[in-house]
Amino acid sequence: MKVAFLGATKGMGRALARLLAERGDPLFLLGRDPIDLEKSARDLEVRAGKGRVGTAACDLEKPEGFAAALDAAEAGLGGLDAVIVTAGLFATQDRLEEDVELARRLLTIDFAHTVVFCEHARKRLLARGGGTLCVFSSVAGERGRKPVALYGAAKAGLTRYLEALDHKFRAQGLRTVCVKPGFVKTSMTDGLPAPPFAGEPEAVARRVLRAIDRGEPVVYVPGAWRWVMLVIRSLPRSVMRRVGF
């Protein structure tokens, strides 16, 4: 499976890219910082033990570069079977409420620009007769919740978009995988108090890889979050107003 990967340098993306590399899938990395991308590419090459991992600059704040980045990936890989997006911006609700400009950036990156990137990717995959588009959304988009009002809104929009892609294009061969991580112990969540069911990135990556291989449209990681969110989605508004989560 030839994979273009946006966000493989950190966290769950790093863990997932390593699993792909170790089983021999050719990778092409997209990301913001060229030096950081090169280091991750070398890491993946050594772990794979064969092949070269190419890189190209791609910044979710600069949508004008998306097409060129995906062109570079397609050329570098000599084809394209899957596009994976783990990149995004995170900030706590307190910080986003203090800093409206940061909120604007986050909403733009995590929703509008991610969707635009997916549109470019989707068209390329469909032109090749199909493929897999795996995108990391979040359980934060499952319900309007106090601690993730803004981040959750962006992820809710992204989740709906991915759901519609699955409905519209699955018959044409596009397999959309929407990943909904709960709390996972990565640098993104470092310093936040870890709730029960907090996951490790390596375990999350193994579960996501299985979902990609099977073409599961939605995957909660760790799996317990499916049931946690089922409960939270069913709570009445009067309760949601009172509780802190």
Added chain:
Amino acid sequence: MHEKTGPRLSGWGRIAVAGREVRSEDLERITRDVPLSRGLGRSYGDSSLPPPGRPVVAGSRLADRILAFDETTGLLRAEAGLSLFDLNRVFLPRGFFDPVAPGTQFITLGGMVAADVHGKSHHRAGSFDAHVTRLKMRVADGRIVECSREVEPDLFRATLGGMGLTGHILEVECRLLRVPSPWIHAESERVPDIDRFIDALKEAGPHWPYTVGWIDCLSRGSRMGRGILNRGRWADPAEAPGGRPPPRRRPSVPFVLPGWVIDRWSVKAFNAVFYRSHVPRVRRRILHPESFFYPLDVVRHWNRLYGPRGFTQYQCVLPESAGRGAARRFLELLTSRGGASMLCVIKDCGPEGIGLLSFPKAGTSIALDLSIRDHTQALVDALNELVIAEGGRVYLAKDALTRGEHYRAMEPRLDAFLAVRRKWDPQGKLRSAQSVRILGDRP
């Protein structure tokens, strides 16, 4: 000394202090203004813990990329947070292994440098300092510096075994060992007392790359220091089973056991069963490398066995100059003081390496786990006085209780180390709970 509320950090011995670890893939960013970095927190005492006044430390475990590897020479360069577990998982199937074989694989490259780790091959391969070729560090004034035997050699030598007190280790370049197969040909033998144990270790050294022994340190008299000696070498491809060693399951100790579970009587029973069940006297087997090198890694969180007050490990080296009787004198003192240790590991060490504060030197190393009890400080003090008299020293990566004056008395190289440290960190920015305790750094 430390307040009870707020985030706390502890080493493997589970003795906690106020502290918090900031983790990021970007080690250069998080090491900018902290007194210390830490890896997987496997040092037993307070080596990886912050000084009381500066509770935030940098955690390196997410900075774990392999940056380069040369199959022809075995030369590896990686970020400091790469774990030995990951390293072995990637490289053992390709015929490479870490050159020193320490007792756990849940440690990082940066930690291996800082503690200058050694293992079952010390009599042949030396400690990690013999295999590290280059380091990239953030030093106290904020600069990023590369050092090696040729470039800034004083910093290089002080950092090997320097417990992270000379700078933050960012990247490590070292040479891996080429091995003929991923399996171990192992022999184990029952040995009836300490004197014969020391002889058996010495005899095995020239023939076996890996030697280590477990001794019963509760038996007295003619059985004092009886135990099991393990010898090993990499299996030839012809004698090795086909295929790779499979990944192993790791059950966990799910919660902290009460303090009375490991006491004198349970340890005595365990030791007797362990010794007597080794039949016949000599056993030969092909072993999974993890069974041979990391028997304790099989159980996750085994540090919870030692109860709520935690535990420490006392590891010292008794030099050759002290003669064969030193180990017996050590065990006599230990047994007379009633120190019960389920794990007492004995090993012969080769010559001292280039690290300015590296632990090993030619002689016999003895390591024992001690639950924290009211008398543990007094026991450690007494053992330290014996070790000073014999000309030996203790291993800082295990230590939680050694007093500053005792450490200074056993470490003639300390002034040379402190001089390098003053040159690179004149304001004393880099320090740990351990350096405050032992080296008298400001809190």
